[in-house]
Amino acid sequence: MSTVLGIDIGGSGVKGAPVDLSAGDFAADRHRIETPAHSTPANVAEVVARVVDHFADQLAPDSPIGITVPAPVRHGRIPMMANLHEDWEGLEAESFFSDRLGRAVTIVNDADAAGLAEVQFGAARGTEGVVILTTLGTGIGTAIINDGVLLPNTELGHIEVDGHDAETRAAMSVKENEDLSWKAWAVRLQRYYETMQMLFWPDLFVVGGGVSKKHEKFLPLLELETPIVPAELKNKAGIIGAAWLAAERAS
Structure with missing residues (x-):
């Protein structure tokens, strides 16, 4: 079909x-x-x-x-x-x-569903191994796909980073509510993604959510071993x- x-x-x-x-x-x-x-x-x-x-x-x-x-x-x-x-x-x-x-x-x-779409048709297409999609919005949503196979229902926006629930420090809504600059927000994102990297060693991070349209303002500020790219399929x-x-x- x-x-x-x-x-x-x-x-x-x-x-x-x-x-x-x-x-x-x-x-x-x-x-x-x-x-x-x-x-x-x-x-x-x-x-x-x-x-x-x-x-x-x-x-x-x-x-x-x-x-x-x-x-x-x-x-x-x-x-x-x-x-x-x-x-x-x-x-x-x-x-x-x-x-x-x-x-x-x-x-x-x-x-x-968004993670599967990015692996099959979007920013992670053709990537072998582990892909982690994160959606930065009101909270932080996540999806893990390994060689095209989904590990469902992960809630990795809630991992603890520096004593805090990660999304309470690094979600896009927090940037807006605290009026953080892109640079200040990127410092928090750095801690989140480097912690995720240490825990899972993925082959690729894909960043979704509405803010991914402005990826050039914050993704270049991150220093990670794992490649990190904006989502392509948007909403x-x-x-x-x-x-x-x-x-x-x-x-």
Whole structure:
């Protein structure tokens, strides 16, 4: 299958697009609908169904769907949820959405989906060994992929660096809240990435999140043995990665 629908469920919006997996890009413009204020699984599933219906004429009847969520996912089940309704906790999400949509559904953590997309189609394409994606935003999201195989649900934004939870010192939101200069923020990023390097010795760091558009302001200030590069797929990565993983599991 060359075209698979990817959907990204977030706290503010549900976004989806069919993905051309031969090109690693959207096959049509992204469609976005606001996340319901009462964001129970049932209410969000109704919005997801509307996104699927929007692209129905571009999908094969048996085409799977990949869906990202802002939560860990264990074998299709969501053990905890921070940004949506508490009813998500303990949800057998893959079977729930498969039943609602009438299609095979793969559920994946949003950072993990972005990491897979960057490895398959973006900044880490062709890299052998261990790739660590970090998303610098409100917190620090992470994904680890080794030779194309995902180690799911890592929370390496919460490693301890100099006695602090790393993301409370080095997330992009902290730079903004404390009005740090790029140079001052880079000092904190240096400590974070060199600690990650010491723990995992990856072959490549990929830096995502909206701030990656300004990578020239801070990445050159970092001194690491591991190469570190900006993400390429930007806000498309989660949708593309979810679609790719759904296709892989269906093949």
